[in-house]
Amino acid sequence: MTSLSACMIVKNESEMLKLTLPGISNVVDELIVVDTGSSDDTISIAGSFGAIVKEFAWINDFAAARNESIMDASSEWILWIDADEYIKEEDLFALKKYLDSIPEEESGLMIPIYQCKKGELDEQGDHYSRVKLFRNNRGLRFDRPINEQVITPDGIFLQGSCWAGARIYHWGDVGITEERFAAKRQRNISMLEEVKKNNPDDFQYMFLLARNYYLAKDYSKVLGYLDEIQNKLTLPEYLYCEFYQLKLNCIKEINGEEAFFNSLVEMATKDPSFAWVIWTLAHELLKRGRIDEAEQYANSILELQVPAAAAGVDVDLESYLYKPYYILGVIYDCRQNSSQAMYYYKKALEFQYEALLANRVAELTSKEAKL
Template sequence: MVSISLCMIVKDEEKTIARCLDSINSVIDEIIIVDTGSTDKTKEIASNYTEKIYDFEWKDDFSVARNFSFSKSTKDYILWMDADEIINLENKNKLIKLKENLNSEIDCISFQTYVSVDESNNPKCICRRNRLVKREKNFKWVGFIHEYIKVDGSICDSDVYIIHNKIKNNENRNLDIYKSNIAKGNQFTDRDLYYYGKELYCNKMWEECIKTLEEFIKRDPFIEEKVDALCKIGRAYINKGQSCIGREYLYKTFEYDEPRGEIIFSIADSFEKERKYKQAIVWYEIILGLELPNDCNQCVNVCCLRFTPHLNLCICYYEINDIAKSYYHHLKCKDMNPLNECVIKNDEFFKSIIKKVD
């Protein structure tokens, strides 16, 4: 059976680090904690699990810190996690089996990450990332932000998934790092520019987002990134109140790949925002006819593929006075996530209507 080092970089994670380590502690053989400047009880809590805690001066570069954490490991394989991530019992058991049966010829194993979950613990967004790597291969992290492990070797996709359960909001941390690099005159790689544009989008800086991602598209990137960039530009225009221009960018994605549920959702949502409910209904219904992806090598917003279309169809059908279909889609939502606040309110509303009819 192989041995595993858990390597983490942390800062001010007193609210989450015990939860994370409790969830994984019994599976791994070594814990490496690299602290980048905590002022709370993070290190004190971590000391209950390991003596291998190292201070590291933060350099606005996640890869540098992660590579330092990897350098301190001593076991066969290295697993990385963030402090706001956990592994539940089901997946802990999967990881134990993986550890017991892992072919040592495999250099890297990817896990799925549930980037966020809903009130009923269903995944809202899923992606796959390289999580477990062979230490002797000395794989390195690349990128000062939105970093990734550059792997050159045999990779195996596992069915293990880790749940990202954020408590702390880092607000403008990522954007500040990008701005700092711009101020220093550092040149952005294509990947840096792409993620900078996405960060601008997340911070609702629509004009800068559009300008940055337009520049990125001119660099003729991979189709996957081009499609996502076009989608973000389209959404930025829609959020600016320019839905017609926004939809043109969304339609353009169809030239590069088959229509994707998330992009169709953006089109539907734009019509709904304009109160063009019949058009919105057509697009939302198309989404429900698409098959769900079997795996998620790229981040997929699962919520946009099933739950939210049903929720929005409930609203759209009500607006055109088709109460039966509105109620049908409400029941679909209730079946998927009965604890959702909107579902609870809608349920109360429909019950009041039924009482009036009775």
């Protein structure tokens, strides 16, 4: 079986490591932990799970610390993972087995990452895919001081196919205190503003700043960076959906519901294949009692072809396979057409289970049975 090294950078993560390292240490062939200045028991806890522990002075550069963590890795593949990222032991075994089947010419592998509360394995919330594994000894390394990326020897971002047979559960952001979240957000903003000074045309830094300012509720700053991106370059495909979600939501926060609605109408006219915009517009029409128009927009999504997954591009499947069916279910529920409402609700549940929606189906089923 293909050998695998797990490499992580940590600081003051002793309690989290007690939860995430047991499964990892039981499966990987090598565990390397780089400590960037812990004042708790992180180093001893990592060592107790058989980790090779290295100390590295923090220099405000995540890529530098990551590169230190992979420098002495000896396995065929590297899994880079954080202390607050949990992967089930059985998933890790399956992942190691899957690595045997990857063609030699492929150097990276993406796996899905789910945002969850600490200790939970929730697959219904926000998630995305990222290159978390790559072949060792091919000159691959990390670049960018923040939001570090794996790059090839010629400086190109490493891509890879996505395999959903293993999942990472990220316990770092959901459910943490506002004070800790605000501190993390401010750290990111400070680092990003600093690196942008030397990289004024780097769209990734601009977009990350927009994201972080959105979390900080500084919506004018968000729009400023989004406008700067649009003025300087062609928007990359993988940013298209999130870019306009941020922009439209900022318009809503700054100018109110009516401006948001008008912007949705304008965007839907400009790009009728933008599923997120179309279902959001359908939802807004439904709130305004314009049910027939909402139905037309929801049905128009079902006529769209679901985009094929591509390297580096997450497809917003929920906007194609859940939201339109859910909205159509609500529409027929409003019309007191129980059979049609149940049909669409069940179609939505096929894609994603929601307890409240399942309960509504049960209520309608009981109602139909009594007729």
